[in-house]
Amino acid sequence: MDVFYTSPWVPPEWIAAHGFQPRGVWSSPALDLRAAPLAEGVCAFAAGVLRLVEARPAAGFVLTTHCDQLRRGFDALDDATGNSTFLFNLPATWQTPTARRLYQAELRRLGRFLVRLGGAAPDRSRLQPICQAYEQARCRLRAAAGTCSGRRLTELSAHYHWTGEAKSGSEPEPETGAVPLALVGGPLPPSLWGLLELIEAAGGRLVLDGTEAGERSLLPQVRLHPPGEPENQPTSTGAPRPPDTEDGVEILANAYFDALTAVFQRPNTRLYQWLRARVAARQVRGIILWHYVGCDLWRAEAQSLREALGLPVLLLEADETDGHSLRHAGRIAAFIECLR
Amino acid sequence: MTPPRKLSLEQWDERWRELHRGGLVEPAYGGPLSRHVAEEGDLRLRHLAFDPSPAALRLWNFLLTENQRLRQFRAGGGRLVGVMKDLGTVPVMAFALPAVRAFYPDGAWWTPCLMECGDGLFQHADRLGIDASFCPVRAMLGAFETGGHFPRPDLLVCSAGAVCDDFSAIAQRLETLGYAIAWWEMPRRRNPDEGEPACTLPGGLQAPQSQVEGVRDELERIGNLLGGLAGCPLTDTLLTEGVRRANQVRRLLQTLRNRVYGSPGAPLPALEMLVAEMLAIHFCSDREETARVLAGLLAETDRRCREHQWVLSPEAVRVFWVNPVADLRAMNLLEDWGGRVCGADFMITHALELIPEDLPPCEALARTALADPMVGSTRDRADRIIAQCRQFAAEAVIVSRIPGASHCAREGEIIRQRVRQELGLPVLEWEVPSLVDPLLPTLGSRLQALLETARLRRRR
Ligand code: SF4
Ligand code: SF4
Numbered sequence: 001m002d003v004f005y006t007s008p009w010v011p012p013e014w015i016a017a018h019g020f021q022p023r024g025v026w027s028s029p030a031l032d033l034r035a036a037p038l039a040e041g042v043c044a045f046a047a048g049v050l051r052l053v054e055a056r057p058a059a060g061f062v063l064t065t066h067c068d069q070l071r072r073g074f075d076a077l078d079d080a081t082g083n084s085t086f087l088f089n090l091p092a093t094w095q096t097p098t099a100r101r102l103y104q105a106e107l108r109r110l111g112r113f114l115v116r117l118g119g120a121a122p123d124r125s126r127l128q129p130i131c132q133a134y135e136q137a138r139c140r141l142r143a144a145a146g147t148c149s150g151r152r153l154t155e156l157s158a159h160y161h162w163t164g165e166a167k168s169g170s171e172p173e174p175e176t177g178a179v180p181l182a183l184v185g186g187p188l189p190p191s192l193w194g195l196l197e198l199i200e201a202a203g204g205r206l207v208l209d210g211t212e213a214g215e216r217s218l219l220p221q222v223r224l225h226p227p228g229e230p231e232n233q234p235t236s237t238g239a240p241r242p243p244d245t246e247d248g249v250e251i252l253a254n255a256y257f258d259a260l261t262a263v264f265q266r267p268n269t270r271l272y273q274w275l276r277a278r279v280a281a282r283q284v285r286g287i288i289l290w291h292y293v294g295c296d297l298w299r300a301e302a303q304s305l306r307e308a309l310g311l312p313v314l315l316l317e318a319d320e321t322d323g324h325s326l327r328h329a330g331r332i333a334a335f336i337e338c339l340r
Numbered sequence: 341m342t343p344p345r346k347l348s349l350e351q352w353d354e355r356w357r358e359l360h361r362g363g364l365v366e367p368a369y370g371g372p373l374s375r376h377v378a379e380e381g382d383l384r385l386r387h388l389a390f391d392p393s394p395a396a397l398r399l400w401n402f403l404l405t406e407n408q409r410l411r412q413f414r415a416g417g418g419r420l421v422g423v424m425k426d427l428g429t430v431p432v433m434a435f436a437l438p439a440v441r442a443f444y445p446d447g448a449w450w451t452p453c454l455m456e457c458g459d460g461l462f463q464h465a466d467r468l469g470i471d472a473s474f475c476p477v478r479a480m481l482g483a484f485e486t487g488g489h490f491p492r493p494d495l496l497v498c499s500a501g502a503v504c505d506d507f508s509a510i511a512q513r514l515e516t517l518g519y520a521i522a523w524w525e526m527p528r529r530r531n532p533d534e535g536e537p538a539c540t541l542p543g544g545l546q547a548p549q550s551q552v553e554g555v556r557d558e559l560e561r562i563g564n565l566l567g568g569l570a571g572c573p574l575t576d577t578l579l580t581e582g583v584r585r586a587n588q589v590r591r592l593l594q595t596l597r598n599r600v601y602g603s604p605g606a607p608l609p610a611l612e613m614l615v616a617e618m619l620a621i622h623f624c625s626d627r628e629e630t631a632r633v634l635a636g637l638l639a640e641t642d643r644r645c646r647e648h649q650w651v652l653s654p655e656a657v658r659v660f661w662v663n664p665v666a667d668l669r670a671m672n673l674l675e676d677w678g679g680r681v682c683g684a685d686f687m688i689t690h691a692l693e694l695i696p697e698d699l700p701p702c703e704a705l706a707r708t709a710l711a712d713p714m715v716g717s718t719r720d721r722a723d724r725i726i727a728q729c730r731q732f733a734a735e736a737v738i739v740s741r742i743p744g745a746s747h748c749a750r751e752g753e754i755i756r757q758r759v760r761q762e763l764g765l766p767v768l769e770w771e772v773p774s775l776v777d778p779l780l781p782t783l784g785s786r787l788q789a790l791l792e793t794a795r796l797r798r799r800r
Contacts, residue, residue, distance in 0.1 A: 041746070065501070065502060067505050068505045068746035072751060075750065076754055087528070089502075089527050091501060096525070096558070098558050101554065109533070266508065294473075294746070296473070296474060296509045299474075299509070300474070300512065303468060304512075307516070
């Protein structure tokens with residue numbers, strides 16, 4: 001059975017360990033991103049998620065609280081979906097023990113939901129190899145991020161979030177003189193990858209995919225040792241870590257909580273630290289901020305991105321097309337032209 | 341006896357002179373209302389209609405002098421806390437401390453309306469990258485940067501998590517601009533799972549004990565920051581007293597609401613009720629005076645009820661109002677067209693509930709904060725609205741949409757469906773911008789259609 005999740009900060013290995021196939025909802029070919037005609041201000045991505053929930057009664061869905069649109073979208077769901085949907089409370093803060101405990105508690109609660117959905121609660125011997133497989137996949141993709149094109153990494157990340165597996169990267173791209181760009185913003189489902197073609201056609205080269213489920217989503221480093229072996233998991237951020245424990249759920253929760261780097265966090269300094277380091281290392285010359293109409297969280301970052309990274313930012317609104325829109329093409333071409 | 345008639349600003353000046361000739365004694369912040377136009381640029385007052393009582397005069401003067409009060413307090417050595425988003429909880433803690441006062445920079449929401457956009461706050465927000473796709477609270481950014489609307493607080497506190505995206509994004513932008521913020525986590529309230537330890541919140545909803553404990557821990561952390569600011573720890577004794585005083589205000593407001601909304605005719609207009617309700621969240625920077633202002637309104641209400649003196653025709657259609665309005669004039673318009681507010685959910689219903697006094701005070705505040713209609717399911721909110729519609733015999737519901745507000749994308753439809761299903765009442769979703777004037781013809785016809793539908797239902 002497929003269990004879809006709406007944020008990469010819900011650990012797919014936890015879903016898989018309960019016997020389900022985790023599916024990052026943004027990777028779904030069935031995600032229908034038509035803008036909602038009636039309710040003005042509805043994010044097309046959030047609306048697409050709700051349509052998918054209704055269209056897939058046999059699947060499970062883990063929605064997340066990270067924005068109003070999804071949180072209230074959950075409230076709008078039909079009662080009939082009640083048994084197969086779960087709202088995961090992703091904490092917005094991250095510097096306090098309270099936020100950590102909230103995340104840990106939510107992961108345990110998700111486990112109970114998955115059991116109600118027909119899954120089996122995993123013991124350590126089941127959880128460990130699944131965590132290891134996911135960690136290996138992310139590890140390969142993290143390594144690929146240093147070498148393959150941003151576009152290729154986007155495809156690989158999407159595949160990982162759909163299957164849990166890492167396809168191999170590609171050879172480093174030859175230097176072509178194309179303008180190195182970062183793409184930052186909301187989720188970019190495969191149906192909108194036409195945008196990537198527009199960037200390339202206009203003489204740009206994507207070197208950093210900072211969209212919701214892009215390279216950032218590969219950050220968690222989960223090292224769950226086999227039963228009986230001591231834990232020795234490094235922290236990724238230096239945040240205070242509770243004492244080592246045999247409890248695999250807690251280790252998994254801490255690994256994700258420590259890696260969480262997202263626009264909805266308060267403060268959102270982790271996102272900017274992450275971006276700053278990569279923008280500098282990859283010599284990014286311009287940023288495309290991709291956001292859905294109604295997505296305040298990303299839209300509000302345009303000016304801060306300019307100020308923090310000292311680079312020009314092109315604000316692109318997701319529309320109903322496949323990303324190939326003429327309007328987008330013209331604006332991207334003009335943007336890249338100015339960066340040459 | 342002639343029933344009280346609402347007054348324009350000019351008429352109020354004349355009445356003010358009359359009252360003074362008759363011996364009216366006002367508090368230090370009193371005076372004719374029109375001075376707020378001349379001195380503060382509150383041009384919108386010229387287009388509003390006001391209740392004619394001295395109690396209403398005191399209410400308006402109290403509201404419109406908050407900035408001066410804050411500055412005087414600061415000049416006297418007091419410390420100011422800018423509380424953002426939680427609407428009603430942290431101010432109770434701040435006011436429990438000596439020499440600390442809290443205010444809501446969010447209140448700048450209404451500044452463009454009051455100043456008829458002559459303040460330039462929206463343009464300022466535009467320049468800072470926060471355009472009209474955000475709700476009017478974006479005016480707050482401009483207010484911080486210009487410094488003319490409230491003093492810069494000594495401490496800024498903001499809840500995060502189950503809050504609207506507009507505010508979360510704008511507060512983050514503020515922090516990026518150099519205003520340090522102490523964030524605290526507000527989880528999205530959920531129903532307890534089967535067998536999960538739970539407790540009852542003020543207002544009757546249930547929440548898992550673990551959520552209450554999380555919020556309590558966060559409030560204790562914020563309490564320590566407030567204590568540091570005051571130079572005096574926020575002890576349980578101080579906080580218990582703060583809760584008791586806050587409850588005095590809440591009790592007064594509850595009584596006022598029940599009298600006004602429950603009476604057959606309207607003893608007070610909707611606009612004054614909106615302002616009165618807003619006092620509950622931060623006491624307009626003077627908790628004791630808030631209580632006196634509300635007591636004055638209650639005395640006036642009681643007198644009018646005894647004498648059957650209604651400000652509107654008893655035939656007016658009873659409307660339940662959902663969400664605050666970006667333009668205060670909208671409340672007048674409803675009444676001009678034959679409606680009357682008989683209940684409201686201005687997103688602060690949790691700040692009207694009594695804070696439990698039989699619990700440790702931080703636990704009690706955590707429970708109250710979790711009762712916030714905006715942190716839980718919109719369905720819970722709709723159920724409360726339905727219960728209040730029943731209590732106050734509402735004949736129609738207006739959900740006023742707030743331009744750009746992230747929660748409005750979904751909540752109106754959810755509320756409409758449930759109200760229709762449970763009560764069969766007509767529901768109108770009405771977007772109220774900061775200045776409604778250009779939209780009056782279309783707004784008027786939609787509003788009249790709603791009221792007409794409600795009247796037809798009466799005849800059936
Ligand atoms: S794109 Fe923005 S509004 Fe839409 S679901 Fe994602 S975070 Fe929410
Ligand atoms: S979006 Fe709604 S809740 Fe948020 S600040 Fe604006 S009006 Fe208030």
